[in-house]
Amino acid sequence: MIFKIKPKDFNPRFDIVSIFYERDGKFLLLHRLDNKPQGNMWGVPAGKVENGESLEEAMLRGLRLEDILYYGRATLLTIHHITTKYMMAGSAV
Numbered sequence: 845m846i847f848k849i850k851p852k853d854f855n856p857r858f859d860i861v862s863i864f865y866e867r868d869g870k871f872l873l874l875h876r877l878d879n880k881p882q883g884n885m886w887g888v889p890a891g892k893v894e895n896g897e898s899l900e901e902a903m904l905r906g907l908r909l910e911d912i913l914y915y916g917r918a919t920l921l922t923i924h925h926i927t928t929k930y931m932m933a934g935s936a937v
Contacts, residue, residue: 847927854927859893861902899923 847854865872865888873886891909893902900923 845929847929850927851929854929856927859899859902860890861893861899861906862888862890863903863906864888865907899925 863872872889874889876883876885876887878884889906891902891906893899894905897905
């Protein structure tokens with residue numbers, strides 16, 4: 845389930861960021877290794893937010909880890925926050 849407003853009873857185990865990086869009209873997609881979850885698939889750079897880290901810091905760290913952001917500045921255009929609950933065996937994950 846996807847919510848635009850976080851439910852009151854929702855207590856996430858972790859937060860993630862996904863980065864939609866556009867340059868010269870092209871969007872960046874990364875190819876996941878075969879041995880990783882969702883292996884051999886393409887997706888946007890993404891990762892967990894570390895304790896004490898803001899969403900912006902997590903996004904910039906993700907770009908640096910993927911060797912995308914070498915020099916200069918990236919312009920943050922917008923942040924959208926959604927809450928997702930995955931239901932497995934009758935309980936939220």
